Amino acid sequence: xxxxxxxxxxxAPLALFGCDSSDDLPTSPPTTITKIATGGFTSPTDAVASPxxxxxxxxxxxxxxxxxxxxxxxxxxxxxxxxxxxxxxxxPINLVMACDGKTLYIADLGSELGSVLSLPTTLGSAVSxxxxxxxxxxxxxxxxxxxxxLYATGRTDVGEPALFSMSIDGGAANVVYKGxxxxxPSGLHIDDQNVSWVMDNRAxxxxxxxxxxxxxxxGSAANxxxxxxxxxxxxxxxxxxxxxxxxxxxxxxxxxxxxxxxNIATGEMTQLPAPDMMDPAGLRTARKAGVFAVVxxxxxxxxxxx
Amino acid sequence: MNKLYPALGALxxxxxxxxGGGDTVTASSHREAPAIAEDQYVDNTDVYAFIxxxxxxxxxxxxxxxxxxxxxxxxxxxxxxxxxxxxxHIDNTGDAKEDITYRWEFKNSLKNGNTxxxxxxxxxxxxxPDLNVTQTYDLYRINHxxxxxxxxxxxxxxxxxxxxxxxxxxGYEQIALQAVTxxxxxxxxxxxxDEPFFVDLHVFDLLGVGGVPTTDGVNVMSLVxxxxxxxxxxxxxxxxxGDTSPSSVVGVYASASRPQVRxxxxxxxxxxxxxxxxxxxxxxxxxxxxxxxxxxxxKFNRSAPADDVKNFGAYILDPEVPKLLNxxxxxxxxxxxxxxRVDIVGLLSPNGTAAADLLRINITANQTNAxxxxxxxxxxxxxxxxxxxxxACNNGxxxxxxxxxxxxxxxxxxxxLASPASGNP
Numbered sequence: 001x002x003x004x005x006x007x008x009x010x011x012a013p014l015a016l017f018g019c020d021s022s023d024d025l026p027t028s029p030p031t032t033i034t035k036i037a038t039g040g041f042t043s044p045t046d047a048v049a050s051p052x053x054x055x056x057x058x059x060x061x062x063x064x065x066x067x068x069x070x071x072x073x074x075x076x077x078x079x080x081x082x083x084x085x086x087x088x089x090x091x092p093i094n095l096v097m098a099c100d101g102k103t104l105y106i107a108d109l110g111s112e113l114g115s116v117l118s119l120p121t122t123l124g125s126a127v128s129x130x131x132x133x134x135x136x137x138x139x140x141x142x143x144x145x146x147x148x149x150l151y152a153t154g155r156t157d158v159g160e161p162a163l164f165s166m167s168i169d170g171g172a173a174n175v176v177y178k179g180x181x182x183x184x185p186s187g188l189h190i191d192d193q194n195v196s197w198v199m200d201n202r203a204x205x206x207x208x209x210x211x212x213x214x215x216x217x218x219g220s221a222a223n224x225x226x227x228x229x230x231x232x233x234x235x236x237x238x239x240x241x242x243x244x245x246x247x248x249x250x251x252x253x254x255x256x257x258x259x260x261x262x263n264i265a266t267g268e269m270t271q272l273p274a275p276d277m278m279d280p281a282g283l284r285t286a287r288k289a290g291v292f293a294v295v296x297x298x299x300x301x302x303x304x305x306x
Numbered sequence: 307m308n309k310l311y312p313a314l315g316a317l318x319x320x321x322x323x324x325x326g327g328g329d330t331v332t333a334s335s336h337r338e339a340p341a342i343a344e345d346q347y348v349d350n351t352d353v354y355a356f357i358x359x360x361x362x363x364x365x366x367x368x369x370x371x372x373x374x375x376x377x378x379x380x381x382x383x384x385x386x387x388x389x390x391x392x393x394x395h396i397d398n399t400g401d402a403k404e405d406i407t408y409r410w411e412f413k414n415s416l417k418n419g420n421t422x423x424x425x426x427x428x429x430x431x432x433x434x435p436d437l438n439v440t441q442t443y444d445l446y447r448i449n450h451x452x453x454x455x456x457x458x459x460x461x462x463x464x465x466x467x468x469x470x471x472x473x474x475x476x477g478y479e480q481i482a483l484q485a486v487t488x489x490x491x492x493x494x495x496x497x498x499x500d501e502p503f504f505v506d507l508h509v510f511d512l513l514g515v516g517g518v519p520t521t522d523g524v525n526v527m528s529l530v531x532x533x534x535x536x537x538x539x540x541x542x543x544x545x546x547x548g549d550t551s552p553s554s555v556v557g558v559y560a561s562a563s564r565p566q567v568r569x570x571x572x573x574x575x576x577x578x579x580x581x582x583x584x585x586x587x588x589x590x591x592x593x594x595x596x597x598x599x600x601x602x603x604x605k606f607n608r609s610a611p612a613d614d615v616k617n618f619g620a621y622i623l624d625p626e627v628p629k630l631l632n633x634x635x636x637x638x639x640x641x642x643x644x645x646x647r648v649d650i651v652g653l654l655s656p657n658g659t660a661a662a663d664l665l666r667i668n669i670t671a672n673q674t675n676a677x678x679x680x681x682x683x684x685x686x687x688x689x690x691x692x693x694x695x696x697x698a699c700n701n702g703x704x705x706x707x708x709x710x711x712x713x714x715x716x717x718x719x720x721x722x723l724a725s726p727a728s729g730n731p
Contacts, residue, residue, distance in 0.1 A: 232581070253403075
């Protein structure tokens with residue numbers, strides 16, 4: 001595999017790297033990837049894992065083509081179960097799990113401006129709109145270490161691509177960073193220092209289109225970390241424990257699915273081939289288990305990597 | 307005769323001598339696939355590549371989009387799509403993978419939203435305040451070897467639609483040509499032009515054609531680019547005369563891409579999200595039109611040339627066209643030989659390049675405009691229908707349509723295409 005990712009180590013503040021000191025996250029990039037569920041849903045966009053990694057939750061369309069949130073065991077051959085369907089879900093595109101595993105937060109592109117929704121993971125619960133203001137078209141979500149703050153990608157009211165922070169209780173979203181070089185930000189990860197690791201589908205970096213940016217908590221810059229990433233929609237990224245490695249679902253130059261891992265310190269890049277995946281997209285780690293949840297949006301399947 | 311394409315030697319002679327074995331034509335790539343027929347503004351209709359008639363050191367690319375446009379199509383006249391990427395790709399190493407891409411991204415502007423008029427008065431200048439609806443574009447050059455993306459042009463103007471004589475009392479073309487933008491030795495034009503492809507579209511009525519020039523009088527949206535050949539050659543070096551290596555030719559195709567996710571809103575403009583997905587592509591005329599069958603036409607538009615052999619090779623090796631010519635017109639086309647039509651594959655892979663649907667053109671130092679004839683590139687006046695049908699029939703006789711030239715003359719100066727038909731002549 002040609003090394004096509006450039007890491008802008010020299011241009012980025014040192015404080016951006018090695019910040020995710022949590023020992024809850026996976027300690028190393030995944031070495032295996034296994035399909036755990038397919039059928040009964042189409043076009044999954046993002047998946048998250050319960051803290052123990054035993055249950056995955058994902059957004060997709062059900063067999064009646066209604067927007068829905070599913071849960072499924074992370075064991076191969078599992079059958080997904082709908083836990084919420086229909087309004088106020090419209091176009092759920094990105095998920096994040098509360099630290100205690102009891103609530104899902106959902107970025108939904110639909111309705112007039114999009115919305116940030118919440119859903120308790122207990123069966124029979126209802127989806128609620130957090131009523132976030134000041135953010136249009138939320139397309140990516142991540143949970144800060146304080147477990148009280150959501151970070152989101154989206155647009156300002158004049159359409160600028162931006163990174164926001166907001167309370168898990170909703171209310172006003174605060175702009176952390178906006179404008180260039182962001183073009184079309186989607187999935188993101190927040191490390192222990194509240195550095196945002198943002199996937200941008202259409203930004204162009206030194207090595208090509210598709211960029212991973214690191215944005216410090218003060219929003220002082222959007223530093224390109226890796227580019228020429230053939231990411232899915234939405235782009236997914238998680239850092240391993242210690243913040244040493246960013247793991248991203250991508251495609252190789254021939255279009256085959258893979259998980260790309262970039263060593264933040266050295267720029268070394270490795271791939272875990274996943275040729276069965278047609279369009280690997282959203283990716284999340286379990287908070288207390290060495291498990292990654294990944295979707296194949298075009299192939300209509302959920303995968304477990306570890 | 308171009309030495310790269312010995313198989314066409316017989317064709318050229320035959321075409322000059324033989325009245326066709328049947329009257330049949332086809333269209334290049336206008337509304338050729340089910341999905342793109344529903345998305346007209348990004349339908350790539352034709353691609354041309356020829357060495358500039360003004361300078362043998364320069365290459366001209368033409369990529370046309372939005373097919374079969376009626377001149378009187380107001381009040382919302384045709385334009386390029388604001389949320390699409392329009393691109394011309396160049397392979398300069400012979401592996402059928404893009405090495406350089408030129409990308410146009412368009413932006414719409416409206417001066418006065420309180421009128422239905424495209425222009426609120428007569429237009430005397432391209433930047434006339436009475437020209438109400440306008441477009442501009444940014445033009446980028448992407449080097450896939452280095453990853454560098456360079457903005458060549460910023461907010462360059464798009465030529466307006468030729469609304470009619472009342473709107474352009476001093477003439478349309480002198481205003482349209484103000485949209486020619488030259489920067490750093492690169493010339494670009496974007497806007498409506500006369501449809502240069504000549505054809506009888508009655509072919510799709512069971513090959514029932516009679517030389518009716520059905521594309522006369524209609525317009526198309528054109529992107530025209532003229533660049534130094536060193537800009538597109540491998541490592542920036544034009545190959546020497548006589549070079550027959552894979553990098554002695556460049557392969558060209560055009561494409562259009564749309565956002566992967568579009569969200570329609572009830573009370574405001576739509577939004578988009580995610581990657582750009584290719585929805586149309588074209589190099590040789592007629593490949594997706596009449597070689598690729600219906601079941602795979604949309605796949606062709608989404609796919610990359612480097613995968614053509616794997617995806618569509620069987621259709622090239624055993625094309626449907628000669629069988630139809632025999633069945634409907636009794637044209638006497640040769641049966642597909644054992645091993646298939648490797649002669650066509652050879653035309654698609656000159657000088658050791660990978661076989662793919664790319665419009666390949668020799669860029670060595672001795673090449674001139676006069677040598678830019680399909681399939682060594684494609685000139686505006688090339689009768690590619692005759693050429694390709696004759697190749698497909700493969701019986702030594704020429705297959706001709708009776709539409710042999712465009713209704714309007716092409717020009718000797720950039721952007722070379724004829725002025726578009728007027729909506730009110």
